[in-house]
Amino acid sequence: MFSRQLTDRIRLSLSVQAHAEELFALTERNRDFLRQWLPWLDMTTGVDDTRAFLERQLYGFANGDSLTATIFYDGKAAGVAGFNTIDRTNRIGSIGYWLGEEFNGKGIMTRVVEDLISIGREHYSLQKIEIRCAPENARSRAIPRRLGFQYEGTLRRAERIYDGWHDSEVYSLLL
Numbered sequence: 238m239f240s241r242q243l244t245d246r247i248r249l250s251l252s253v254q255a256h257a258e259e260l261f262a263l264t265e266r267n268r269d270f271l272r273q274w275l276p277w278l279d280m281t282t283g284v285d286d287t288r289a290f291l292e293r294q295l296y297g298f299a300n301g302d303s304l305t306a307t308i309f310y311d312g313k314a315a316g317v318a319g320f321n322t323i324d325r326t327n328r329i330g331s332i333g334y335w336l337g338e339e340f341n342g343k344g345i346m347t348r349v350v351e352d353l354i355s356i357g358r359e360h361y362s363l364q365k366i367e368i369r370c371a372p373e374n375a376r377s378r379a380i381p382r383r384l385g386f387q388y389e390g391t392l393r394r395a396e397r398i399y400d401g402w403h404d405s406e407v408y409s410l411l412l
């Protein structure tokens with residue numbers, strides 16, 4: 238299991254079953270906040286759903302198709318980030334992330350994404366990293382912009398979030 242200490246306060250660890258209780262509790266506390274932007278909240282109603290998610294992620298990690306990591310801030314689970322997909326043929330990784338609301342505004346995710354860029358370069362030999370965000374998601378789109386990603390364009394009606402369709406802005410970084 239990998240674990241990387243990014244700062245005195247931020248640690249990034251491969252997501253494993255042992256994180257399930259804490260991640261589900263974080264999800265439960267932040268259900269309304271996360272539901273604005275993420276499509277899986279209504280399918281995550283008990284800790285067993287989080288366990289099943291983590292199990293699927295570990296298969297993805299073992300196969301080299303994805304990487305999911307838990308973010309700890311001062312030792313407490315603060316969110317999740319990683320490569321939702323790793324396209325090994327084209328060597329492109331697509332980053333996704335979320336934080337509990339109480340952990341927003343501290344620069345945690347920007348630091349974590351910087352580390353994912355290093356992991357993508359060093360461990361997966363990626364040549365390109367993508368981040369996709371809804372245009373209305375100001376906090377999310379600020380992260381690739383802050384890190385020098387280039388805006389590539391907007392995919393129309395690319396994602397369904399409950400009863401509404403959202404466009405996706407695509408940002409990318411060439412490595």
Ligand SMILES: CC(C)(COP(=O)(O)OP(=O)(O)OC[C@H]1O[C@@H](n2cnc3c(N)ncnc32)[C@H](O)[C@@H]1OP(=O)(O)O)[C@@H](O)C(=O)NCCC(=O)NCCS
Pocket residue numbers: 270271274275334335336337340341342343344345346347348369370371374376377379380
């Ligand atoms: C998207 C999300 C992760 C962004 O969180 P965030 O806290 O804004 O992002 P960061 O952790 O990078 O922090 C940046 C903020 O910390 C501040 N900050 C403080 N210290 C900082 C530092 N050392 N470096 C960078 N920013 C710092 C920045 O000014 C910024 O705050 P501001 O927006 O008020 O100006 C979070 O809002 C979230 O999880 N949302 C719900 C799920 C979601 O939308 N996921 C993405 C779907 S595409």
